[in-house]
Amino acid sequence: MFEHLNLILFSALNAHAGLTGWQLLGALFAAEWLIFLVPLSLVTLWMAGPGPAREIALRAFIAAACALTLNALIGQFWYSPRPFVAEVGHTFLLHAPDSSFPSDHATSIFSVALVLAFSRVTLARRIGLVLLPLALVIAWSRVYLGVHWPKDMVGALLVSATMAMLVYTPTLRAACGQLLPLAERVYRRVLAVPIGRGWLRP
Secondary structure, three states: OHHHHHHHHHHHHOOOOOOOHHHHHHHHHHHHOHHHHHHHHHHHHHOOOOOHHHHHHHHHHHHHHHHHHHHHHHHHHOOOOOOOOOOOOOOOOOOOOOOOOOOHHHHHHHHHHHHHHOOOOHHHHHHHHHHHHHHHHHHHHHHHOOOOOHHHHHHHHHHHHHHHHHOOOHHHHHHHHHHHHHHHHHHHHHOHHHHHOOOOOO
16 A cells, blocks of 8 residues: 555656756756755854854754664665666666665755754754755655655655654753763864864854
8 A cells, every 4th residue: 555655656756758958957956966955054053153053953963863874774674676776767867776765865854954943043943944845855856856766755754853853852962962062172173273263163
């Protein structure tokens, strides 16, 4: 039943064989380049300076890292062939034939977006609310271009939501709070020159 629904949704979302022009370019941009908003968002929060924004950035980073680790474990124990490996639909993006479930791209941006969107830090919340719809665009584009199934995006959302909730538990919040001074010391040591010249916030 679930696989049948997955195939129906894939058929509805996957692009037709003659896809060209701005539609193809737009989908390729969404599938390959929007993901760079994730590190940009975290860097923006970190550069806001010492305080809650940095802790939220660290928390979001940890959530994404743990979610991607879980994805890798799932891929090791359960191989899910990509649509082009299963010879289903049309593919417009070169990709290794590794396991497709869950989507790493969607997991990365969903994890960060969810942590930020539910933050009490105004800047983080605003960034998260911008990232959430863009996460849906990335998820759509990778199905549209034939490198993922809809179920891969559902799996990514579930993994991301789980990790986002975990980093808001008292135990992990305390752990992030204790890890933050270490992260700041590393940051100040590695980037001591630009910080000393006033180019970056300490």
